[in-house]
Amino acid sequence: MAVPAASPHEPSYHTPTTAREAAALLARHGARGRFLAGGQTLIPELCRAPRALDAIVDLRNIPEFGRIQRVGDHIEVGAMVTISAARRALAADFPVIDTCFRHTANSAVRNRATLGGSIALADPASEISTFLLAYDAEVLLEGAGGGRTVAIRALLHVPLTHGTLVTGVRIPVPARDRASFTEFLRRRSGGRSLAMALARIAPGKTSVTVSGGVTQPVCLSGTSPSEALAALDARRADFESDAVRAWVVAAARRALAEAGA
Amino acid sequence: MSVPIACAVNGRDVAANVPATARLSDFLRDTLGLKGTHVACGDGVCGNCTVIVDGEAVRSCLTLAAQCDGRAIETVEGVAEADVFPAIRAAFLRHNALQCGYCTPGFVTTIAAMMRDNAREALTDAEIGSRISSVACRCTGYVSIVAAARALLGRSE
Numbered sequence A: 001m002a003v004p005a006a007s008p009h010e011p012s013y014h015t016p017t018t019a020r021e022a023a024a025l026l027a028r029h030g031a032r033g034r035f036l037a038g039g040q041t042l043i044p045e046l047c048r049a050p051r052a053l054d055a056i057v058d059l060r061n062i063p064e065f066g067r068i069q070r071v072g073d074h075i076e077v078g079a080m081v082t083i084s085a086a087r088r089a090l091a092a093d094f095p096v097i098d099t100c101f102r103h104t105a106n107s108a109v110r111n112r113a114t115l116g117g118s119i120a121l122a123d124p125a126s127e128i129s130t131f132l133l134a135y136d137a138e139v140l141l142e143g144a145g146g147g148r149t150v151a152i153r154a155l156l157h158v159p160l161t162h163g164t165l166v167t168g169v170r171i172p173v174p175a176r177d178r179a180s181f182t183e184f185l186r187r188r189s190g191g192r193s194l195a196m197a198l199a200r201i202a203p204g205k206t207s208v209t210v211s212g213g214v215t216q217p218v219c220l221s222g223t224s225p226s227e228a229l230a231a232l233d234a235r236r237a238d239f240e241s242d243a244v245r246a247w248v249v250a251a252a253r254r255a256l257a258e259a260g261a
Numbered sequence B: 001m002s003v004p005i006a007c008a009v010n011g012r013d014v015a016a017n018v019p020a021t022a023r024l025s026d027f028l029r030d031t032l033g034l035k036g037t038h039v040a041c042g043d044g045v046c047g048n049c050t051v052i053v054d055g056e057a058v059r060s061c062l063t064l065a066a067q068c069d070g071r072a073i074e075t076v077e078g079v080a081e082a083d084v085f086p087a088i089r090a091a092f093l094r095h096n097a098l099q100c101g102y103c104t105p106g107f108v109t110t111i112a113a114m115m116r117d118n119a120r121e122a123l124t125d126a127e128i129g130s131r132i133s134s135v136a137c138r139c140t141g142y143v144s145i146v147a148a149a150r151a152l153l154g155r156s157e
Helices: A019-032 A042-048 A083-089 A098-101 A115-121 A127-134 A152-157 A225-234 A244-261 B024-031 B085-094 B104-120 B123-131 B142-153
Strands: A012-014 A033-036 A053-059 A068-072 A074-077 A138-143 A146-151 A166-174 A178-185 A193-202 A204-212 A215-222 B001-007 B012-019 B050-053 B056-059 B072-074
Touching: A012 A098, A019 A033, A019 A053, A019 A138, A019 A166, A019 B001, A033 B012, A068 A083, A074 A115, A074 A127, A074 A178, A083 A098, A083 A115, A098 A178, A098 B123, A115 A166, A115 A204, A127 A152, A127 A178, A127 A193, A127 A215, A127 A225, A138 A152, A138 B085, A146 A152, A152 A215, A178 A244, A193 A225, A204 A225, A215 A225, A225 A244, B012 B024, B024 B050, B085 B104, B085 B142, B104 B123, B123 B142
Parallel strands: A012 A053, A033 A053, B001 B072
Antiparallel strands: A068 A074, A074 A166, A138 A146, A138 A166, A178 A193, A193 A204, A204 A215, B001 B012, B050 B056, B050 B072
16 A cells, blocks of 8 residues: 655654653653644644654543543543533533533534643633633643642643643532623634633622633623623723724623523 | 554554654545545645544544544545435435535535434534534535535424
């Protein structure tokens, strides 16, 4: 059979079975090594810059990266769990996830893209980041110094250092709340997000987590929807233009209205 | 570096050594000669290259062949031999759901996966719309494809 010709610059390909092994492999290759999770971002990059990599470290054989389990009052989800799988598995405890994650990319990409990859990418217009921030998620990391846990809020503003590996997320199981997600997308399928908002209303506490333009998601809260909106208004300088501000406020209003309905 | 893979393609065992960066789309078309999987954009945007891996629709241009070790892959050629196909073919013809046919394999695999999922647990209208939206068509304007898909899923148009 004809085998696709290998270019002289083909990177080495590794399938470690532990997070520590994966981190060590990446450390050995520095800037010329990359973790491969779902590949929905990395694979197009490989083809645009074929000489850029010496090593691909594929994370798919690390057993605990596929876990979805209840640990006390948290749910732990491994880094290699796909967006589709997370959306199905978490729907019972987080009903809003069905709508929220349905807007990520497209259904075929969601079957391969992973939670860990999404967190590492830290795209500002990310339904995943918005959801995780809205629900106070913590991110589990493995790096040169071993394992650590970081609130998602911290990661959104300070990118992961190259070689730090997301191993999973921990999300506290929420008490009953009413939640709704709204997103305004550019017209074509897979179009870039203009703004999104995830509203949660519980007795005595309302939060709305928004993102828009190039601004990472931010969570505003108050004792009522109007207080949450006032808190959003106080953050108007965070957004890069009047248009983005308008979209963000509109998304927040709609999400709050639908959550409260 | 050459990566050994052992997978199933359309029910047949395949063993090969592939370059690390070889895409599944190229492996299927050029190594296995399965030309039914069409590559249009090559960048993961259009969905024409959609195949089914372990029961899920994925973009074969956004999948490395190396990632497919141990996986079961079904292309449009495989779907054409499967139980779902006669109904798919009939619906596409009845509803005029193709013109040039270039995107058709991407829709056929996507819809086959939807039909099998729907048989286990009914998909919501929103989910049907979302999954159909994952493949681009330049000819039909989509209305006929959506009609065919909804008919296959037992829904009114």
